[in-house]
Amino acid sequence: MNKLDLPSYLDQSDEVKARFDRLKQRPVILDIKEFTKIFETPTEDVVAVKDLNFKTYRREFVCVIGPSGCGKSTLIRTLAGLETKTSGQVLLDGEEIDGPGPERGMVFQGYTLFPWLSVKRNVMFGLEIAGHGKSPAEEEALQWIDLVGLSKFTNAYPHQLSGGMKQRVAIARALANKPRILLMDEPFGALDAQTRAKMQAYLLDIWRNIDVTIIFITHDLDEAVYLADRVLVLKAHPGEVQEIVEVPVPRPRSPEQFLSPEFLATKARLEELIHPPGDPDPELPGDHMNMMNMVPVNDEVDKVE
Amino acid sequence: MSAPSKIKRKFMQHQGVILAMFSFLIPLMIWSIVSYVPFVWHPKVKITVPGEVSYFSEGLLVDRDVFEREKSDVLAQGKTIPEGVPANPIYFPAPDEVATAFYTAFVTEPKRRNEKWLHESLWDSIQVIFWGFVISSIFGVPLGVLMGTYRVFSKLNEPFIEFFRYLPAPAFGALAVAILGIHQGPKIAIIFIGTFFQQVLVIANTTRKLDPMLVEAALTLGAKRTSLLFKVIIPGISINLYRDLRILLGWAWTYLIVAELIGSSSGITWFITQQARYKNFDNVYAAIMMIGIIGLFSDIILGWFGKRMFPWEQNKSLS
Numbered sequence: 001m002n003k004l005d006l007p008s009y010l011d012q013s014d015e016v017k018a019r020f021d022r023l024k025q026r027p028v029i030l031d032i033k034e035f036t037k038i039f040e041t042p043t044e045d046v047v048a049v050k051d052l053n054f055k056t057y058r059r060e061f062v063c064v065i066g067p068s069g070c071g072k073s074t075l076i077r078t079l080a081g082l083e084t085k086t087s088g089q090v091l092l093d094g095e096e097i098d099g100p101g102p103e104r105g106m107v108f109q110g111y112t113l114f115p116w117l118s119v120k121r122n123v124m125f126g127l128e129i130a131g132h133g134k135s136p137a138e139e140e141a142l143q144w145i146d147l148v149g150l151s152k153f154t155n156a157y158p159h160q161l162s163g164g165m166k167q168r169v170a171i172a173r174a175l176a177n178k179p180r181i182l183l184m185d186e187p188f189g190a191l192d193a194q195t196r197a198k199m200q201a202y203l204l205d206i207w208r209n210i211d212v213t214i215i216f217i218t219h220d221l222d223e224a225v226y227l228a229d230r231v232l233v234l235k236a237h238p239g240e241v242q243e244i245v246e247v248p249v250p251r252p253r254s255p256e257q258f259l260s261p262e263f264l265a266t267k268a269r270l271e272e273l274i275h276p277p278g279d280p281d282p283e284l285p286g287d288h289m290n291m292m293n294m295v296p297v298n299d300e301v302d303k304v305e
Numbered sequence: 306m307s308a309p310s311k312i313k314r315k316f317m318q319h320q321g322v323i324l325a326m327f328s329f330l331i332p333l334m335i336w337s338i339v340s341y342v343p344f345v346w347h348p349k350v351k352i353t354v355p356g357e358v359s360y361f362s363e364g365l366l367v368d369r370d371v372f373e374r375e376k377s378d379v380l381a382q383g384k385t386i387p388e389g390v391p392a393n394p395i396y397f398p399a400p401d402e403v404a405t406a407f408y409t410a411f412v413t414e415p416k417r418r419n420e421k422w423l424h425e426s427l428w429d430s431i432q433v434i435f436w437g438f439v440i441s442s443i444f445g446v447p448l449g450v451l452m453g454t455y456r457v458f459s460k461l462n463e464p465f466i467e468f469f470r471y472l473p474a475p476a477f478g479a480l481a482v483a484i485l486g487i488h489q490g491p492k493i494a495i496i497f498i499g500t501f502f503q504q505v506l507v508i509a510n511t512t513r514k515l516d517p518m519l520v521e522a523a524l525t526l527g528a529k530r531t532s533l534l535f536k537v538i539i540p541g542i543s544i545n546l547y548r549d550l551r552i553l554l555g556w557a558w559t560y561l562i563v564a565e566l567i568g569s570s571s572g573i574t575w576f577i578t579q580q581a582r583y584k585n586f587d588n589v590y591a592a593i594m595m596i597g598i599i600g601l602f603s604d605i606i607l608g609w610f611g612k613r614m615f616p617w618e619q620n621k622s623l624s
Contacts, residue, residue, distance in 0.1 A: 080525050102527030112522035116540045116617050126526035129536070157617040170522075177526060 006265040012248045013262075020246055023057050023229060029213050030056040030079070030181060035088035037074050047238035048074040051088070054232060054241065056181075056213055063228035064217045067274060071239025072217045076183050079215065080106045092180060102126055105174030109186040111166045113158040119145060119169050120154045126177040144172040147206060164195040168202065175212065184216040188223070197255065200226055204253060221270045225263055226253055233273045242273055333400065340399035347391035356387030366392055398587040403594070406587035410580075413588070423576055427595065430561060430572035433489060437496025437564070438557045442550065445504035450546075452505065453512020454538055463509070466502050474499035474560055478567040487568035495567060499560035504553050511545045512538065544615050551607050558600050 012020065035052040038045050049071035056062055064072045077083045078090060081100035090097045092104065113122050123144050127137035145154055148168040158166055167187055174182060188196045200223060207214055218224050224231050228247050235242040248262040257263050339346050350372040355361035358375045367375075372389055379386055393399070398406075410423050421429070452459040474495050481491035515538060523537040565574035573592055580588040612618075 080521075082521050082524065100521075100524035100527075102525070104525065106522070106525040108518060108522060110518050112516075112518045114519060114523075114537065114541070116543065116615070125523070125528075125536070129527045129529075129532050159617060173526065183525075 006268060007261050009245065009248060009262070009265040009269040011262075011265075012246070013250065016248050016250050019251070020229075023060060026057040026059065028055050029058045029060075029093060030054075030215070031089070031091040031094070032075075033089040033091070035075070035078070035090055036086050037071065037078060037083065038086045049078075050238035050240055052234075052239065052241055054244070056215065059211060059213055061207060061214045061227055061229045062216065062232055063224035063230075064215065064232045064234065065219065065221065065224050065270060065274065066234030066239070066242070067236045069236040069239070070234035071236075072234055073185060074239065075234075076106075076185050076215060076217055079181070080104055080183050082106075102130060102177040103180045104183060105177055105179035105181070106183045106185070107167065107170045107174055107187040109189045111158070111163070111170070111190075113161075113166055113169055113173070115158050118155050118157055119150060119161070122158070122169055123173045123176050125173060130177065141172075141176060144176045145169070147175075147209075148172045148202065162195070163191050164199055167191070167199060171203070171206065175206070175210065179212065181213045181215065184214060186217050186219065189219070196220075196223070201255075203227065208252070221267050221274070222258065224270065225249065225266045226255075226258070231266075231270060233270065235273075245269060245273075337400055340393060340397070343391045347393055349392045349394055350389035351392035352387055352389045354388040357384035358387050361387050366395060395584055396586050398590060402587040403590045406585075406591035407595075410576075410588045410591050416579075416583075420579070421575075423592070426572050426576040427599075429489075430565065430574070430596075431599070433492045433564060433572060434496060434554075434557055434561055436489075437493045437560075438500060438554055440493065441497045441500040441504055441557075445501050446508055446546070446550075449505045449508025450512050450534075450539065450542070452509035453515075453542075454534060459509060462505070466505055470502035470506065472498075475563040475567075478563075482568045489571075491568050492564040492571070495564035496557050496560050499564075500553055500557045503556065504549075507549050507553065508546060511549055512542050514545070515541045544611075544618050547607075547611050547614070551604060551611075554603070554607075555600065558596065561596075 032052055032054045035049060036047070037049040038047050040046075052071075052075065064075065066072050074083060078085050079092075079097065081097055081104065097104070113119075114125065117125065120138065120141050123141035124137045127140060128134070132140070142151075142154065145151055148171060150165060150168055150172070153161060153165065158169070161169065170187070171182075188199050191199060203214075204227065216224075216227060218227075225247055226249075231245040231247060233242040233245060234240065245266060247266055249257050249260065249266065250262075348369055349366045350369050352361050352363055352365045352367065352372075355363060355365075356376075357379055361367070361375070367389075369391070372387070376386055413423070415422060448458075448462065452462055477498055478491065478495060481494040485491045485494055519537060519541055520533065523533055528537060561572070562574050565572045566578075570578060573596060577589050577592045580586075580592065
């Protein structure tokens with residue numbers, strides 16, 4: 001793509017600005033203060049996340065991006081209670097997070113539906129543990145299954161579903177617990193592009209209709225801009241906040257906006273933050289000398305472009 | 306599923322059945338060739354006409370060179386020569402003899418009054434296996450699951466069990482008789498010792514192999530200790546647990562023969578040793594095969610039940 005005259009990603013239309021003002025009026029649901037996580041390995045201590053500060057407002061949609069090693073998975077796993085922090089504070093509704101709990105739902109990248117339970121029983125899982133009776137739990141589960149559009153598959157087992165359907169059930173299962181916050185760790189990472197686009201639309205639709213705050217990890221910049229109110233950009237070694245980007249693309253979002261100036265400007269900014277210009281990837285050698293050994297001498301390799 | 310893959314699958318199933326048949330037919334064919342083709346092996350001669358060799362009698366089996374020597378001896382002396390046909394040793398009966406024995410073994414009356422019929426012996430064996438395996442599983446399965454789930458249990462028990470499983474179960478035979486008497490007790494105990502320690506370790510290992518993501522997902526859905534164990538870990542490993550038990554049941558059978566020699570010999574082993582003593586080797590083979598057939602069929606039945614018990618499994622590891 002040639003250089004276009006893009007507006008600054010900081011320019012917000014009045015409408016968007018007003019929306020962000022309203023958003024920041026809402027109560028803070030998640031408050032992360034000086035969060036640090038150090039993994040102790042036999043040889044050395046690895047600092048995964050260092051002094052991270054971040055606030056999330058109620059019903060906000062936050063995407064987290066960053067290079068590998070920036071601690072985004074550590075962050076979300078700590079929020080879920082699957083890891084413990086080394087120092088700092090992680091507050092949900094003002095209370096310190098202690099271990100996993102149903103008020104923080106999580107959707108994983110891998111498929112984590114219970115293979116021995118039908119779709120319905122999977123969605124009922126959290127409700128039954130919370131002590132709901134069987135029939136109210138069932139009734140409620142059916143509503144959630146309906147919400148993710150899988151009513152026809154209520155009694156199917158996970159192995160009979162496609163990847164996208166499995167993740168929809170996983171979302172329904174997490175939401176059935178009525179979590180305050182929904183944590184999503186690259187939930188669509190394993191899906192093909194078309195399914196992923198559909199899932200994004202589904203997710204926005206669900207989020208619009210229920211009172212839930214979403215923290216969404218992704219490595220797909222389009223996905224981040226398309227979904228998020230704000231994008232938390234982390235940098236690696238150690239994981240720290242690089243910038244918090246307010247997405248100036250108005251809501252409701254639709255796929256047409258992918259080519260709008262605000263969208264492209266925001267994406268360009270994220271690109272810049274993640275892959276700074278003049279910083280070649282250290283893992284790839286610039287010359288392709290190592291490829292020389294992989295092609296027969298007589299192959300024509302330099303006339304393609 | 307699309308039509309072509311359905312057809313392909315049908316074809317593969319068909320092929321599978323044919324191959325399974327051949328896996329039995331090939332050894333049977335080799336056995337038949339060695340038994341029925343006179344110039345293959347047949348190291349003995351079965352006397353049909355004793356001639357004037359003093360110790361020959363009809364039906365006697367002698368080595369081929371002995372027969373030839375005696376024959377040339379009597380020939381030189383001008384007496385009537387013996388006649389005979391090539392035969393295999395008595396411990397190598399032909400397929401048809403063993404096949405007949407499958408029937409005759411059941412109807413052959415015991416030689417002594419207090420001895421048991423074959424079906425009674427078999428039933429004794431099945432009971433010993435059953436109780437040995439059930440008692441082992443009652444303790445082994447829960448312990449294995451706990452050891453696979455909680456580090457404390459594993460650290461507390463595993464070293465001792467690792468040590469104990471190297472002690473050969475039959476070594477406890479004399480001890481078991483001293484403690485439990487000479488009848489079924491010590492036999493069940495040997496099966497128990499042979500199965501239990503392996504069982505605990507195998508099941509602990511299976512439990513550990515449960516996808517940790519499922520456990521994490523359950524935790525984020527609010528599962529706590531007990532609900533995690535009963536609603537996630539146990540159902541999560543149930544298929545593999547069932548498969549482990551099927552394999553372990555096979556091991557239990559291998560301990561049966563030793564177990565039955567302990568104290569007063571009983572069951573199918575008693576029948577086999579008894580028949581071998583009378584040189585009824587066709588009955589011996591038949592009895593050995595019956596063990597195989599009972600084992601195979603019980604496994605097929607368990608596989609069939611497995612398919613119905615675990616409808617979510619995509620008919621892989623079962624059957």
